[in-house]
């Protein structure tokens with residue numbers, strides 16, 4: 525598997541609890557490189573577009589509310605098999621089901637406020653990166 529890139533978000537529960545460095549340490553320890561990173565306040569429009577695929581789900585309103593409730597850190601991660609690797613490092617969506625040592629097991633407080641986002645396919649990674657980064661802001 526060649527080097528690939530994935531898109532990551534450190535969610536508002538991570539910035540609120542001052543955990544961005546602790547989460548990044550887990551990411552880097554897993555062998556993923558942070559090749560793009562920016563702290564932003566997501567607008568409602570940005571969050572709705574980003575999570576469009578979930579717009580019919582009962583938790584959509586709550587999800588948009590949460591993702592705009594404070595700053596987030598958007599990131600581009602690079603490494604061998606980065607998409608699948610990061611999903612593994614993140615752990616299950618529900619922290620109660622996340623494996624030991626994963627970011628969500630270590631830090632997440634609930635299924636809604638689960639500390640990190642990671643792309644679920646190489647195709648989605650490309651689209652998600654393009655929503656938040658310009659080529660010049662990613663330095664591998």
Ligand code: DAT
Pocket residue numbers: 578583587616617635636637638640641642644
């Ligand atoms: P993941 O973030 O693991 O890819 P997902 O794409 O199914 O999970 O859902 C996106 C986000 O939506 C998830 O990180 C948190 C929120 N979410 C998912 N299921 C939920 C639920 N049952 N109740 C509340 N929020 C939920």
Ligand code: MG
Pocket residue numbers: 642644
């Ligand atoms: Mg998802």
